[in-house]
């Protein structure tokens with residue numbers, strides 16, 4: 553088992569058995585990180601129309617993960633350090649999550665599906681790289697390479713169950729690194745040349761009880777993509793309760809087009 557995961561699991565195991573004393577400085581840092589995540593989400597202006605939507609929940613899980621790792625004795629360095637990857641033709645800026653044992657690591661909160669099938673035991677680094685729609689592999693190698701350090705991989709928390717996983721970059725990773733950096737450089741050049749943005753997925757026809765509704769919705773990958781609002785249009789994309797459902801708690805769906813909206817029913821109150 554990976555050392556980070558071992559330390560975290562031993563700590564969480566001990567906490568589940570009996571109360572432990574918390575380091576007040578770490579509690580203070582955690583409180584600050586949560587406060588900053590909220591201020592960023594609700595008060596800060598978007599830099600440009602392509603800036604992805606902020607994931608406050610992800611930021612809060614990241615703050616909690618850092619708190620748990622530090623409490624468990626994992627030695628973290630250079631949290632949220634600004635980095636810059638320079639290459640012939642430009643420079644890409646970013647902010648790494650943490651450095652542990654000389655390697656750069658990214659912290660992710662994952663849906664139960666991605667946790668199990670991508671980052672967890674049923675998946676692994678090659679599975680994340682196989683369909684890397686959100687550019688996680690490029691991001692990790694860019695952060696590492698900008699400091700001539702190795703990219704360790706992802707420290708992942710299942711946002712439904714709170715389970716942890718560590719998905720490590722394989723020792724033999726030169727081929728992955730080359731592809732990831734080439735992809736990042738090509739995307740950067742396309743963006744700076746003002747080439748039109750090309751969506752990597754189409755929206756899909758919505759079905760309800762196996763019948764097409766006439767509406768169109770985001771597919772699985774797009775619905776989890778942090779760029780979905782700038783990509784599909786902040787005015788066009790709508791998060792609505794499933795329009796044909798008569799249930800009390802319909803599931804929420806990202807609609808790209810609603811031609812068959814929910815029928816309004818008259819509500820009678822009082823007498």
Ligand code: SF4
Pocket residue numbers: 685751752753754773774775777778779780783784
């Ligand atoms: S929302 Fe846009 S950028 Fe994100 S996966 Fe879908 S098509 Fe690609």
